[in-house]
Amino acid sequence: MTSTELSTAERIREKYIAHFGDNTDAKDFRLFRSPGRINLIGEHTDYNNGFVLPASVDKAVYFAISPRTDNQVILHAVDLNETYTFQVEDLSKPDQKWAYFQLGIIEQIYKNGLNIGGFQAAFGGDVPQGAGMSSSAALECCLLFALNEVFNLGLDRFSIVKMSQKAENEYVGVQCGIMDQFASGFGKKEAVIRLDCRSLEYEYFPFPMDEYILVLCNTLVEHSLASSEYNTRRLECEKGVSVLQKNHPEIKSLRDATPALIETYKDEMGDVVYRRCKYMTEEIERVQVACDFLTAGDLISFGKKMYETHQGLQHEYEVSCDELDFLVDQTFDDPSVIGARMMGGGFGGCTINLVKKEGVEAFETKMKKAYYDKFQIELPCYRVQITDGTEEIVLNA
Numbered sequence: 357m358t359s360t361e362l363s364t365a366e367r368i369r370e371k372y373i374a375h376f377g378d379n380t381d382a383k384d385f386r387l388f389r390s391p392g393r394i395n396l397i398g399e400h401t402d403y404n405n406g407f408v409l410p411a412s413v414d415k416a417v418y419f420a421i422s423p424r425t426d427n428q429v430i431l432h433a434v435d436l437n438e439t440y441t442f443q444v445e446d447l448s449k450p451d452q453k454w455a456y457f458q459l460g461i462i463e464q465i466y467k468n469g470l471n472i473g474g475f476q477a478a479f480g481g482d483v484p485q486g487a488g489m490s491s492s493a494a495l496e497c498c499l500l501f502a503l504n505e506v507f508n509l510g511l512d513r514f515s516i517v518k519m520s521q522k523a524e525n526e527y528v529g530v531q532c533g534i535m536d537q538f539a540s541g542f543g544k545k546e547a548v549i550r551l552d553c554r555s556l557e558y559e560y561f562p563f564p565m566d567e568y569i570l571v572l573c574n575t576l577v578e579h580s581l582a583s584s585e586y587n588t589r590r591l592e593c594e595k596g597v598s599v600l601q602k603n604h605p606e607i608k609s610l611r612d613a614t615p616a617l618i619e620t621y622k623d624e625m626g627d628v629v630y631r632r633c634k635y636m637t638e639e640i641e642r643v644q645v646a647c648d649f650l651t652a653g654d655l656i657s658f659g660k661k662m663y664e665t666h667q668g669l670q671h672e673y674e675v676s677c678d679e680l681d682f683l684v685d686q687t688f689d690d691p692s693v694i695g696a697r698m699m700g701g702g703f704g705g706c707t708i709n710l711v712k713k714e715g716v717e718a719f720e721t722k723m724k725k726a727y728y729d730k731f732q733i734e735l736p737c738y739r740v741q742i743t744d745g746t747e748e749i750v751l752n753a
């Protein structure tokens with residue numbers, strides 16, 4: 357673990373002890389970690405059965421947890437200093453929106469015919485919320501992984517990932533694809549994961565970090581459009597598929613189409629659906645090409661693909677925003693940046709930048725100043741390291 361990870365894990369452990377320490381059930385608690393994610397390329401492709409290239413990073417959610425002898429669940433949100441207590445079978449929606457993720461996980465456990473007793477947990481971490489780094493997926497994967505261990509549910513990693521996605525879809529109500537939960541669950545130190553979201557086959561590619569650093573620039577904005585537009589994009593893609601299906605019944609998703617085929621049906625699709633489908637089919641191909649560059653050790657060409665992705669997200673898929681575009685624009689004439697783009701669902705959150713090591717200080721200084729001058733917002737920059745996915749951790753006493 358990195359020193360930041362260690363101190364965050366220790367903080368959650370201390371808070372658990374402070375909160376539950378005098379409770380007799382609290383003796384044998386265990387500690388689990390589930391990371392947030394970045395995505396190098398392949399944006400919005402997951403729910404179109406395409407490819408993605410995410411990795412899990414050194415910002416994570418931690419759960420300190422122990423089973424109880426009764427049916428009570430006590431959830432203590434360390435960073436909010438709030439607690440929600442309920443009977444394990446009571447899945448009604450509470451006022452505390454933050455508990456939706458955990459309740460969604462318990463619901464999935466029941467839906468899969470499994471059973472758990474009461475438990476108590478303190479959780480928190482350092483994945484910035486609303487930054488497009490999937491703090492919610494980390495939360496879901498962490499709790500389900502932990503409950504699987506504590507109650508011996510016998511779930512494998514794939515099931516944990518899929519059930520976590522379903523918790524988000526069904527209880528939280530966000531129609532996300534599988535990328536975030538997969539990255540959190542299957543992350544591997546110093547490697548990115550190319551996931552085929554149609555077959556769920558995946559391959560690790562070592563990501564060389566000796567010359568370059570991955571820097572996230574957090575706009576600190578989260579436009580309210582984010583979740584409604586996300587669901588709208590899904591529908592627009594589905595419309596595109598239904599146009600294609602009239603003549604090509606074998607097409608099940610945009611993964612089965614090509615940019616050339618989209619051109620053929622341009623008029624029939626109409627401008628908006630056409631542009632969504634154009635971006636999508638190009639992006640699915642782009643991930644493959646980018647992976648070839650990665651394998652060849654050609655990071656410069658890889659970075660160019662990141663810029664192309666941003667162009668597509670900005671003008672064709674239209675999920676960017678002024679703040680993100682501004683940050684990407686700032687890198688155009690910066691020789692130390694070889695790739696930059698918005699990352700995640702869009703309408704706020706972070707840009708991801710591939711920056712030469714020796715230029716990183718100057719890059720951050722310049723970005724912070726430019727962003728402040730334009731939006732009067734202090735820009736957080738995170739130099740992320742790629743770490744392992746969800747795991748149990750054992751700290752020295």
Ligand code: GLA
Pocket residue numbers: 398399400401402403490532533534535536700701702
């Ligand atoms: C969000 C969703 C993911 C994915 C990305 C965009 O993070 O949760 O499933 O669709 O947006 O790539």
